[in-house]
Amino acid sequence: MLKDFVHLIQCKIKRLREAEDFKTNLRNQVIKSALFLLGVVAFVKCVTTFVPQAVSVSSTINGRELPIYCVETDEKKVALSFDAAWGNEDTQRILEILAKHNIHVTFFATGGWVESYPDDVKAILDAGHDLGNHSENHKNMSQLSNDEKEQEIMKVHDKVKNLTGYEMFLFRPPYGDYDNDVIKTATKCGYYPIQWDVDSLDWKDYGVDSIISTVCTNKHLGNGSIILCHNGAKYTADALDTLITNIKGQGYEIVPVSELIYRDGYHMNAEGRQIKDK
Template identity: 75%
Template structure:
């Protein structure tokens, strides 16, 4: 899976990314901040209409573990309501900013109807090292395997340039890219020490 973090500061590549995903008949998950949703409502609708997951990346991109329970809920639900108003979607996937979480963040997200999501393959596209770096980092990543979640960023300089070859490379390795809503277990699972979901024995 690919997941796209929508940073609050950029939108130059959204349509190009959507076009490439469509060419490959691939659906992914876009995690959006409240500021991004407010700035680019038409793109939120375009992502939804193209069949991709809409995910919550908080209102203000703060370290969630440093906030009170009430503030955590506000960070989640203000974006939730904005996206619901635009698309009718009740989002269920939450990617904590900076990957910063603790038990309280996880419990708060669950109480608000969200599944917290982390990644295990960081494309490092945000470092702007170039297309080859993105491809090498992802396709040769030691953690890449069934169930992997790949982190990419819409506002990074080379991500759109790398995407076509990245999708081809993943397919050549035998992987099918799906949105996170189709990847995760929603019930009857436990977590291993790496944070992977393991289905409970029947």
């Protein structure tokens, strides 16, 4: 009988130990599960926090997305810009004239131009000028699918980044051709879409005097204007020195587009004028 009693006691002790082991294991499993869930929550929060945000670069006016044509400012500042889509014969001369006047401007380059003239691309950036995106193939952007629009922007973006390390953020659609989807796509890609309100018409090859007169007597020329020229137009380099002198003579400071526009806290009017929020 004593032997049976001892065996009974041993069995109860064993069951108690097994129960304690079960409780311990259960407690450990609960702790591990809780820590795992906390890790998942932290990871999701981290991923959500670091997703890149598209740049807010335009406003909808009467259902239409607008790029920046000009900027409202009390300062007598204008931006001079050059589209670079073909040829580089005058690029070095243009850079020398800009250096002579100690001014910086914005060059909008196509992917083909970047590929053909990498040394000029580097020279532009080394001289302190803006380098903007003018699409990969200089196509009418509004006629492309949204995927094609994005490819046109990002192909040249990647070329410039790989060549120089520079991240472009200004985009000018070829021919000034855009629709709502072009502006939205550029915005999605992190770009400020840029147009112009003063066209030099240098691409028409009317001559030096025509370029100077067209810009300097333009009814739209004023504080915050963005002036369009082309580095490859026939008479642009010949006109540039006098053009800059005349613009300065009217009291304007010439700056690159990046120094003229507002990066945030703005709205647009129906004319594409960028206005600082109050």
